Amino acid sequence: VEWLLGSTGAFAAFVADAEGLPLANRLAPESYVAATAALGRVHRELGRFVESPPEGGTILELHGGNCLQLVWVDTSAGKLVAGLVLAAPLGRELVPSIRRALRLAVETKEGAHGPPEAQ
Secondary structure, three states, rough: OOOHHHHHHHOEEEEEOOOOOOOEEEEOHHHHHHHHHHHHHHHHHOOOOOOOOOOEEEEEEEEOOOOOEEEEEEEEEEEEEEEEEEEEOOOOOHHHHHHHHHHHHHHHHHHOOOOOHOO
């Protein structure tokens, strides 16, 4: 999460699982984190009608002119989402870096402690 803040200029950042449960959070309202579960379901449903990449992303306009950008990431621990509160959406060049960083963080944690099911 610290890397997300420093690399993107985000005001707040979090990582959550597919159920909208926070894994890490820095300054983001809990309601934004919880909303990711519903947004993930909508994203999957829209994928039936609109061609999009399997991981994909979502950008929501927030009151006050900021946005909430969600980057969905398939990891060995399941689908996760990186959420960022920003003044403007990120350029497409940063999104692959966010995915790589989150995958690396999951792999490093699993390598240090074993797979989640072994804990």
